[in-house]
Amino acid sequence: MILTPGSVERRINILIEHKVENMIMHATMQELSRSSNNKLFRSLVGKSEAMLNIQHEIKQVATSDANVLILGESGTGKEVVARNIHYFSTRSKNKFVPVNCGAIPHDLLESELFGHEKGAFTGAITSRPGRFSMAEGGTLFLDEIGEMTMAMQVKLLRVLEERVFERVGGTSTISADVRIVAATNRNLKEMVEQGEFREDLYFRLDVFPIRLPALRQRIDDLPLLIKELIARLENTKNSSVRFTRNAIISMSKYDWPGNIRELANLIERMSIKYPAGLVSETDLPEKIKSSSLSNNKGLELKDLDERSIQAVCSVRENTGMPQVNFPAEGFDLKTYMSSIEVRIIQNALDNTDGVISHAAKTLGLRRTTLAEKMRKYHIEKSSDQLSCSAC
Known part of the structure; x- marks a missing residue:
């Protein structure tokens, strides 16, 4: 068989393409293997002692069926912790069902949790299962549990004690094989003392408490968090941004009342204002720039180790070109x-x-x-x- 220069080139291109495909598949399989352990902990980024303790506590309690109460300020990642507990538990093959108790009107929360029968109230034209039924065999996450009314607390307590419930307008007793993970940014102990939260329900929920630190209490994790949030932005919204070291130091002196949620919002805002650019200290919002003059300790240049800061400070190169696999005869x-x-x-x-x-x-x-x-x-x-x- 006589090979022309054109056919030789085509054969070389085919060999290169096959080699690249094999490399990509191999890398993908390695990534899937790694993700089996780190799939959700990637959202609990941090090397601070506080975050390492949180990860340890999650693995400790995940294998049990105990109720968990997650405490922490708004935006600290309480649902992320709840999802990790479910992911590492024996219930992970079943559903994780979140409910924001503060976002649902009080008169509808019972129907939302337990479901209702047809004709139970005006507008109930069909029967509907509730979140307890949806989470059967899995985990029910009750966020903002402190917003629940006293009347609703009594009904929730019964489910925790007897593991049964009835739908609104129904008479049949339904069993509930559901693990409860609750969360709040309020002080439930104070609410109990003030008569705003049932003491018996509090003790039922507080079997294994996990307290999340505010971002300002683990500011050493800021560079890693920025790196993670930028990577998430690149993957989900195809946008990017980077920050100078001085910008990060300035950000570390800010109090972050909105915690990680506020940080994520800032990074997205900067990526819109300075797409694929490098944000300096002067580009930051005034409230963050002014915090650089505060007495907050924050971070110093010596705290920014090269490995954790590299992807945060350097502008990403995104040429859209694949990595080149060189043929043996050379490359022009x-x-x-x-x-x-x-x-x-x-x-x-x-x-x-x-x-x-x-x-x-x-x-x-x-x-x-x-x-x-x-x-x-x-x-x-x-x-x-x-x-x-x-x-």
């Missing part, structure tokens, strides 16, 4: 780089309807420089671009 770098440059110029022209001055601005070039490159690579406007430019 000049030709390869020229092809990349042609592709980028063509994309810039497409995105600006063929207007060379706009494309040049996008690429950070002078108009004459871009025109010269177009002549060099024989790049011409498409007919669509020409007609659009003439509009």
Whole structure:
């Protein structure tokens, strides 16, 4: 069989493609293997002693069936902890069902939790199972448990004690094989003393309490949290941003009353204002810049170790090009780089309807420089671009 230069090149390309596919599949399998242990702990980022203790407590209680009460300020990640408890438990094959007790009107919460029968109240045109039924065999997460009325607390207490309930408007007793994980940002002990929360329910829930620290109490974890939140932003919204070291030091002196949720919102806001850019201290919101003058200790340059800070401070390169697997006979770098440059110029022209001055601005070039490159690579406007430019 006689091989022409063209057929040899095609065979080489096929071999390279197969090699790349095998490498990707191998890396994917390794990632899946690693994720079996770290799938959810990635959201509990931190090397501080407080977070290591939290992770230890989660694994301790997950294997039991005890009720768990998660305490902490708003935005500290209480639902993340609850999901980790479920994930590492023997109930992980069944559902994790969250309920925000503070977001549901008091007169509808009973129906939401226990379900209702047809005709139980105005608008109940069909029977409907509640969250307890949905979570059968799994975990029911009762967030903002401190917002529950005293009347509803009595009904919840009965389920915890007897493991049965009735739907609203129903007479049949339904068994409940459900693990309860509750959370609140309120002080339930004080509420018990003030007669706002039932003491017997409190003790039923408080079998294994987990107290989450506020972000300001584990500020050493800030660089790692920023890194994680940026990675999540890149994966879910295809946007990115980076922060200078001085910006991170300034951020570390802020109190973060909204905790991790507030930090995530800030990073997303900065990614919108400075897409794929580098945010300096002066770019931060005034409330954070002014905190740099406060007495809060925060972080210092020596606290920012290179490994944890590298992905936070360097601007991500996103060329959209795959990693090159070099053939044995060598590689023509000049030709390869020229092809990349042609592709980028063509994309810039497409995105600006063929207007060379706009494309040049996008690429950070002078108009004459871009025109010269177009002549060099024989790049011409498409007919669509020409007609659009003439509009």
